Amino acid sequence: MIPRYSRPQMADIWSPETRFKIWFEIEAHAASIMAELGIVPKEAAEVIWAKGRDAKFDVERIDAIEREVKHDVIAFLTHLSEIVGPEARFVHQGMTSSDVLDTCLAVQLVRAADLLIADVDHLLAVLERRAFEHKLTPTVGRSHGIHAEPTTFGIKLAIAYAEFQRCRSRLVDARAEIATCAISGAVGTFAHIDPRVEEYVAEKMGLTPETVSTQVIPRDRHAMFFATLGVVASCVERLATEVRHLQRTEVLEAEEYFSEAQKGSSAMPHKRNPVLTENLTGLARMVRGYVTPALENVALWHERDISHSSVERMIGPDSTVTLDFALARLAGVMDKLVVHSDNMQKNMDKLGGLIHSQRVLLALTQKGASREDSYRLVQRNAMRVWRGEGDFRTFLLEDAEVRKFLSEDDINEKFDLGYHFKHADTIFRRVFGRA
Amino acid sequence: MIPRYSRPQMADIWSPETRFKIWFEIEAHAASIMAELGIVPKEAAEVIWAKGRDAKFDVERIDAIEREVKHDVIAFLTHLSEIVGPEARFVHQGMTSSDVLDTCLAVQLVRAADLLIADVDHLLAVLERRAFEHKLTPTVGRSHGIHAEPTTFGIKLAIAYAEFQRCRSRLVDARAEIATCAISGAVGTFAHIDPRVEEYVAEKMGLTPETVSTQVIPRDRHAMFFATLGVVASCVERLATEVRHLQRTEVLEAEEYFSEAQKGSSAMPHKRNPVLTENLTGLARMVRGYVTPALENVALWHERDISHSSVERMIGPDSTVTLDFALARLAGVMDKLVVHSDNMQKNMDKLGGLIHSQRVLLALTQKGASREDSYRLVQRNAMRVWRGEGDFRTFLLEDAEVRKFLSEDDINEKFDLGYHFKHADTIFRRVFGRA
């Protein structure tokens, strides 16, 4: 997480101010229910809320205390007692730091997940609009970077839409994974704390109680969360890579928007580079890179060790802030993407109809040629085109062996583009529920 | 995947024989529905099934053809036409290799997922049995490897149970991710193939039709699948690590079963080592290691490139076979785990009651001492115990400042073990639905 690749709303989730505010709420809600259960005095809970609710926690003061006691939650509680006064001794009753820390992390990750889901929703809206705009814009489909058969640019975008729809659903699952609250004490036995405290605080903080915790919420949940972010980031990379390919000088079927004052290169004034999508490729690498540390965090020792903590202090913000930025940037790129449909047509025509080779192959087999012979006949004419000797359709018409099976009309009919788009509506209905 | 860490049922899913059989079924089902739709002759479909259904595909013959044509599906189809005869030309009509390959991979991964789910079910059954067996076996809970507070060995196992229950649910999700069938032709447009073929084959093969494919099923699905396996493997590592810790010479609270004829070391005949759980730790590293290649597979170029293929030829078997082996081994370890409850008690008693320090702290605050003072009072007596100066309870009883707040009875009452287990049933009901 660096400012260059951060957006404020996501970054704020990870600020010390936000963290201390969540810590306070957890402690104060716990005090409320403990008061209700007769564990602490009612007035104590009231004073805690009254003095703490709008308090501005002094980050530097807390840091100073921590330098001495070497424990962040104790530092916070000490500072809190400076604010709340003697009633502060009823704060944190029977709780352990992790009750606060892990529940706070859950709240932060839930908020982060909500932003990411909103990011994906925005991206989906953009993709849907552009997909319908280009539902029937012909373009060549490519496998291995080589022309395969015709498709439409809208179908390409529908594919991206379906991919991010899956990502949305994965993020919803990932959110559920980490949306748990643990207030179960030192080793998860509720020895000093009533399980009803956990239930109450969970509900107040928008979480569900953890089934069973040790001292901490089990880290397989977080591993699943960050792994999911790695998958989403990889989908960002896929679409970004598509744009990068389409903008290549020789292809130039689509381009990132290039603003008036923009400069592509300090040295070469003619440059317009797909720098945003290249950047997204790099950011995807980072979000993926955080997956392994998160997986390594799972095997904590016994009821917990604290090795996961430094990892999460870094990948918590790094992973969510970077992915948030990436999703927003991708939506911007797709929103303003300049589509050169003329070049799409030009490129598709480049090979003189080679992209129809399968139709000819199928026609031959339908007319009685064996699959092997049909393949051989089509391939030998296609290879001449690759060698630059001329036009595919002409070669076929002149090939006596081909003509034993196919008439001139048969052959010509195979070069019809519309044939390939007849199921565009089918596909759109599958993806968008409408065509 | 190496024989040493493979079990036959999972390995068989990945044999060439299985693969070719699935390929045949996909092609033959496609022929059936095409015959129904009037695209190929009914008799052709019948001949294909009749001659292919029980055919033994000749792996070496197919390999030989592939060495020539450099394309595995074409090699298979060529061999199939040797078996089926002229009707073979109606096989693969309008389909592309990926229709076969990707649908086959889906079938294989679904079968693998089913085995893994069954593995987890077996492990869960073992964990449940042992958890109830030790529901009230006292043992010390440890954070940071340091004694924290009492818990029970059954609660430890309940925690593992809940973790693998989550893993089960993740595997079910992962199975759904990859259980799709794509028969949509060269670039996913259904240009040469009726979408009903896809629907029919999907149903016959136990899959659902892919919403929209390019030439291939999108690889974010597989990425999610293998990432999930990485999470499950990390949970295997966590429990394995727990056993390794418990078997340490100084701890020795539990031990892997050591058979009569077993030898622990070639040099030191006294050795009994937790080699199975150490092995599981290593296997978990491998399954995790396969996650990143799977994530890197997502960003294929345009409608597909084939870079994912070599990766999947390796991690398909490697990841599923290794995890299957690991889950089965872990179930075996836990099933036969030798539990030394006497040592658990002995270790818990080692620090003369230090593990009750929090109860004393809480009692002090309840009796009016400030949180900070209470902490200081308890800590100063605890530190004397660490220095080996004597017994915690005695120090407390002798500490005049402590005694200002707590009577002898107050203090003695804090050293009761039962206090810590009062919610064992609550926890068991949460985890197992019964106590």
Next chain:
Amino acid sequence: MIPRYSRPQMADIWSPETRFKIWFEIEAHAASIMAELGIVPKEAAEVIWAKGRDAKFDVERIDAIEREVKHDVIAFLTHLSEIVGPEARFVHQGMTSSDVLDTCLAVQLVRAADLLIADVDHLLAVLERRAFEHKLTPTVGRSHGIHAEPTTFGIKLAIAYAEFQRCRSRLVDARAEIATCAISGAVGTFAHIDPRVEEYVAEKMGLTPETVSTQVIPRDRHAMFFATLGVVASCVERLATEVRHLQRTEVLEAEEYFSEAQKGSSAMPHKRNPVLTENLTGLARMVRGYVTPALENVALWHERDISHSSVERMIGPDSTVTLDFALARLAGVMDKLVVHSDNMQKNMDKLGGLIHSQRVLLALTQKGASREDSYRLVQRNAMRVWRGEGDFRTFLLEDAEVRKFLSEDDINEKFDLGYHFKHADTIFRRVFGRA
């Protein structure tokens, strides 16, 4: 490691037969020096060599023993004693299994490194030949996939050559990292074994004695080895990616060799796909994937645990066999690469001289225009070319503001290709030591 991506010489290093042979040699050499030192009888050492030197160790028999004793080295020693007879009791005196296992792994990794270095040497020879062949073949240099400035195809290959020269040197370093022998006993103290045994066996096996071992050779060595392989694999990916780009239909500046009988697609007979380099991209992902498990292997517990073992049983062969295959395949691709220099020229001409924009920019600044103004003048003409409005040089000649600084001759002179190649020899001399 799967047969599809294996070459026999590397795979053989990892066969059980090779392993047992190396184990025997280590044990027998140790016996020899112990005999010399008077620790075991001279005749015992002689019998061991006499009976074991040409013995064929029975892999299945050893496996059967291991199933009972659950220890591979003990199983081997038991089998060895069946071959050697009573003198076998002088084998393995004061040694521990790891002395054998780790020294054996060192021998295997050294042999693997030697093959990999030879692979790189072969690749370097191919690259050098092709680089000189195309030293002055003009082609466009591309940044961001966008035309930048002219270069030569030979320079592109020289860059690859320099990269693999670095890889060669890294492999030599990596070889040195793991070329150590440890025969130091149960915890590395030489309690039961004379350090001279280690020195003698090291020398006989082509290794150097490990400075200090625990029970095992420290795994930071192996981590460095496999990390290096990951870097080399990434270099393979870079060159493979270059070829994939050059073969794109719209670019088609180079092509993987496509054999007579080859088929590019089961459905589309016109296809010629860069499948070998795409395959290399996938293989690179695998070799990279093995790096993290190797890094996780470093932090073994105390004097060793055995978690690294399962990892190395897999990545030892997987990583070296896959990289060996990849390097050989890459050399083959580059050796037979079809270079379309006509298309290189055609592509370079595509933008009507835009690639000379920097020269014009520099000329303007040299003639007194500010850097900012110069940039603006060149950019505004360049952007017209991107919009398809015409020819760059013509626009410049017509631009009155430009002409205030540059004459017609000045401008024309900037479009000379030769200008860009004047340092081709400099570069070749730096890379190859000759031009």
Next chain:
Amino acid sequence: MIPRYSRPQMADIWSPETRFKIWFEIEAHAASIMAELGIVPKEAAEVIWAKGRDAKFDVERIDAIEREVKHDVIAFLTHLSEIVGPEARFVHQGMTSSDVLDTCLAVQLVRAADLLIADVDHLLAVLERRAFEHKLTPTVGRSHGIHAEPTTFGIKLAIAYAEFQRCRSRLVDARAEIATCAISGAVGTFAHIDPRVEEYVAEKMGLTPETVSTQVIPRDRHAMFFATLGVVASCVERLATEVRHLQRTEVLEAEEYFSEAQKGSSAMPHKRNPVLTENLTGLARMVRGYVTPALENVALWHERDISHSSVERMIGPDSTVTLDFALARLAGVMDKLVVHSDNMQKNMDKLGGLIHSQRVLLALTQKGASREDSYRLVQRNAMRVWRGEGDFRTFLLEDAEVRKFLSEDDINEKFDLGYHFKHADTIFRRVFGRA
């Protein structure tokens, strides 16, 4: 990189101020040599140095310009021209942004490497001092967490020393990998820039000229650099894990220093946790996590794309700052490590001499028992000890079969600790060059 885990000297390397200063130096040195070569006016170079040398570059101003031109180097050059005036047009002549950016990154990484090497040197000094202090402090060696044979705590530290000595040498290699300067223009051809500029600037900036660059310094260099950091981090984790194990309550052979005012837990005042070494374990995960993105950066497209840039903006600081912090923290931990040699002895005695089982085994074989019989005899007595039935030596003395080979004196003599330390000096001489 977060403040919590940063040290100022390393963090400063990555500040914008440092970066702009280095950029200026590169540009200004380039201007100097160009002036010398007659490419730009001598006075221009002088003015550039005069006005820029002590300039404070305005980070916010540069950011503002970048927001408009979307190019960081252009933004800097624009700001520089505001400082330098009209002579600024002679800055950056024939150079491309990457010449500046990549050379700057090289300078930053070199400085970072120098700090890391100094960190390792400090750690080595600490380890050496502590190793000699405990050269003959007996402690048990453990394999698999199980008592193996005696060693000394000094030997354990010598092992760590040797490991970090290797790390030092790897860091020196890694530094050399990235210590290159590229000033070769838009595609590395030196078309607009004399190779002597590169040589001059390289020398001035403490670098060597890159053999051949594209537009950028090839990223295999950086991959190797960050991979090396991952290896070093894994070594940090190994030693940290050792300390964590030694501090476990049941072991307690060593402890992190616990300061007077420190609090181990908010809930349990008795706690003293190895939190620093647990923290190091987490930090190691992070530094390892950055390796894969660095490896993925290698395969840039053609003469470069910019996907590596976002990755390096993050892992450049993140990886070096985190490792610097970790190395310093580890040195601190080892420096102040509290060693409980009494507990070492107590633990070693725990099993009643079982750790001498190998000596007995060897003695039996020396006296004529077969290896298999000897093993069986020792193992059966050892297993009784594990079952808690009594003392190993007593059992041996009472075992008639054992006594057929060994007298009472023979047996007693095998329980001598000194036997195991006879090569401590050998080991120390190997590691430290002195004993």
